[in-house]
Amino acid sequence: MSLIDSLPRVGAPKLPRVDGLIPWIVPLTIILIWQVACVTGFVSARVLPAPSDVALAGWKLLLSGELARNIWVSFWRASVGFLIGGSIGFSFGLANGLSQTSSKLTDTTLQMVRNIPHLALIPLVILWFGIDESAKLFLVALGVFFPIYLNTLHGIRTVDPQLIEMGRIYGMSDGELFRRVIFPGALPSIFVGLRFALGIMWLTLIVAETIAASSGLGYMAMQAREFMLIDVVVLSILIYALLGKLADSASRALERLTLSWHPAFQKH
Amino acid sequence: MQEALRLISPGAEPVRADFVEQARRLRHGSDGASRGLALTIRGLRKSFGDNEVLRGIDLHIPAGQFVAIVGRSGCGKSTLLRLIAGLETITAGTIGFSEETRPEDVRVMFQEPRLLPWARVLSNVEVGLGHERHLPDAQARAESALVEVGLDEKRGQWPAVLSGGQKQRVALARALVSQPRVLAFDEPLGALDALTRISMQRLLERVWHDQGFTAILVTHDVSEAVALADRVLVIEEGGIAHDIEVDIPRPRRRGSAQLAALEGSILKNLLQGTEDTSDL
Numbered sequence: 001m002s003l004i005d006s007l008p009r010v011g012a013p014k015l016p017r018v019d020g021l022i023p024w025i026v027p028l029t030i031i032l033i034w035q036v037a038c039v040t041g042f043v044s045a046r047v048l049p050a051p052s053d054v055a056l057a058g059w060k061l062l063l064s065g066e067l068a069r070n071i072w073v074s075f076w077r078a079s080v081g082f083l084i085g086g087s088i089g090f091s092f093g094l095a096n097g098l099s100q101t102s103s104k105l106t107d108t109t110l111q112m113v114r115n116i117p118h119l120a121l122i123p124l125v126i127l128w129f130g131i132d133e134s135a136k137l138f139l140v141a142l143g144v145f146f147p148i149y150l151n152t153l154h155g156i157r158t159v160d161p162q163l164i165e166m167g168r169i170y171g172m173s174d175g176e177l178f179r180r181v182i183f184p185g186a187l188p189s190i191f192v193g194l195r196f197a198l199g200i201m202w203l204t205l206i207v208a209e210t211i212a213a214s215s216g217l218g219y220m221a222m223q224a225r226e227f228m229l230i231d232v233v234v235l236s237i238l239i240y241a242l243l244g245k246l247a248d249s250a251s252r253a254l255e256r257l258t259l260s261w262h263p264a265f266q267k268h
Numbered sequence: 269m270q271e272a273l274r275l276i277s278p279g280a281e282p283v284r285a286d287f288v289e290q291a292r293r294l295r296h297g298s299d300g301a302s303r304g305l306a307l308t309i310r311g312l313r314k315s316f317g318d319n320e321v322l323r324g325i326d327l328h329i330p331a332g333q334f335v336a337i338v339g340r341s342g343c344g345k346s347t348l349l350r351l352i353a354g355l356e357t358i359t360a361g362t363i364g365f366s367e368e369t370r371p372e373d374v375r376v377m378f379q380e381p382r383l384l385p386w387a388r389v390l391s392n393v394e395v396g397l398g399h400e401r402h403l404p405d406a407q408a409r410a411e412s413a414l415v416e417v418g419l420d421e422k423r424g425q426w427p428a429v430l431s432g433g434q435k436q437r438v439a440l441a442r443a444l445v446s447q448p449r450v451l452a453f454d455e456p457l458g459a460l461d462a463l464t465r466i467s468m469q470r471l472l473e474r475v476w477h478d479q480g481f482t483a484i485l486v487t488h489d490v491s492e493a494v495a496l497a498d499r500v501l502v503i504e505e506g507g508i509a510h511d512i513e514v515d516i517p518r519p520r521r522r523g524s525a526q527l528a529a530l531e532g533s534i535l536k537n538l539l540q541g542t543e544d545t546s547d548l
Contacts, residue, residue: 170442
């Protein structure tokens with residue numbers, strides 16, 4: 001009768017294929033409206049080029065090899081910065097979650113540093129590193145550090161103490177207790193940190209590449225602005241959106257794989 | 269639910285009586301000795317800061333006995349159990365077992381199942397093997413413990429999909445898998461609904477008969493205590509106020525006049541002095 005009533009019956013057998021397409025309906029519609037608006041002259045090409053022009057610009061850049069090179073450079077910076085910042089944040093999170101001494105020693109300092117917006121360090125970073133690779137890596141690593149650190153710490157501290165007591169009663173060693181109780185218990189929270197960190201990773205990289213770089217997507221966009229190539233500017237922005245979505249999907253897939261026990265990830 | 273109904277239906281009684289008798293013979297073996305450990309407690313005291321929770325407990329529990337400990341909340345009954353299980357440090361006095369114990373010999377079951385949500389049912393049971401879980405027969409032992417509690421078909425499930433009663437049965441399998449000689453229950457059925465409770469009580473009684481461990485059950489439910497235990501201890505203000513033998517043959521019929529009378533007198537003891545008991 002009503003829409004809600006009809007949902008389960010209609011969806012039950014064929015749902016997976018239809019379900020996968022639903023999230024793309026809105027973006028595709030927007031692109032369609034955008035194309036129509038540009039072709040009909042409702043939006044000037046100097047304000048916003050048509051999606052077809054953006055695709056064409058992308059195709060040209062792809063043929064010249066420039067696009068692939070810039071994407072690769074940005075991707076490399078993002079992942080290396082993420083790995084450095086993430087692993088340091090994870091280590092501090094573990095250490096401070098598991099050891100009172102370590103927590104007393106470093107947590108206050110880290111909380112103070114956390115309150116400095118890391119992008120405010122850009123002038124200082126440029127003075128230190130110039131527009132070298134290390135400047136970008138440093139900023140990305142710094143941005144990624146805090147969400148990973150805070151969520152790892154929070155995850156470990158909120159593991160059910162009754163489960164820890166159970167583990168001890170059943171004779172688990174410290175290592176086993178960590179591997180079988182504490183780490184799996186902290187994992188959902190660590191994933192929250194991971195997804196926050198991925199967002200900050202792209203944000204930091206875009207800003208850093210826009211301000212101080214001689215390659216990468218952000219640099220490509222800034223160059224295009226100099227030459228008034230608005231299609232390339234829009235292209236870079238779209239690629240950032242796609243890369244961000246890709247990183248998020250990857251972390252979600254990893255989450256589904258490792259948290260299959262969690263009620264939220266059980267399909268039946 | 270179905271199981272609960274089957275267990276309390278009168279038709280099942282003769283079969284059960286047979287089974288219990290057979291189990292009793294198995295348990296006592298040729299020499300008539302129980303697998304359980306006897307327990308002797310002398311002058312046991314426990315304080316948390318300035319608050320003295322247990323004020324000198326002297327108690328002997330023979331091997332294989334089923335003892336229930338009842339009392340008001342905060343009387344120290346759970347603390348006594350945690351001390352016996354070695355989960356708290358003793359302030360003064362001694363707790364002695366009749367033989368040298370391995371850590372696997374004393375097991376506790378809590379009100380919460382405390383299962384690892386990220387481990388399948390079978391690996392949760394394997395946790396109960398303690399240091400023996402790396403032996404090659406670990407999985408077979410865990411499986412037979414699951415069979416014992418009637419959950420072998422759930423071995424590959426995540427705990428999240430089990431009902432409260434099923435989770436508690438997995439916790440029982442985990443406690444049983446190392447074949448403990450003393451099993452301490454801290455309100456294990458407190459969070460279950462009435463029918464599941466009755467079915468779990470039957471299960472506890474059966475595994476106790478089957479395995480012959482010494483059972484110590486802390487409960488606030490006096491009817492549960494008289495239905496299951498050989499002996500009921502009433503704890504008041506950190507000491508043993510009453511020590512009552514429950515001399516009613518097993519299997520006991522729920523709601524029988526004998527059980528009800530005993531339950532009434534224990535309740536009366538519990539309420540005495542602190543409340544008006546004229547209506548009891």
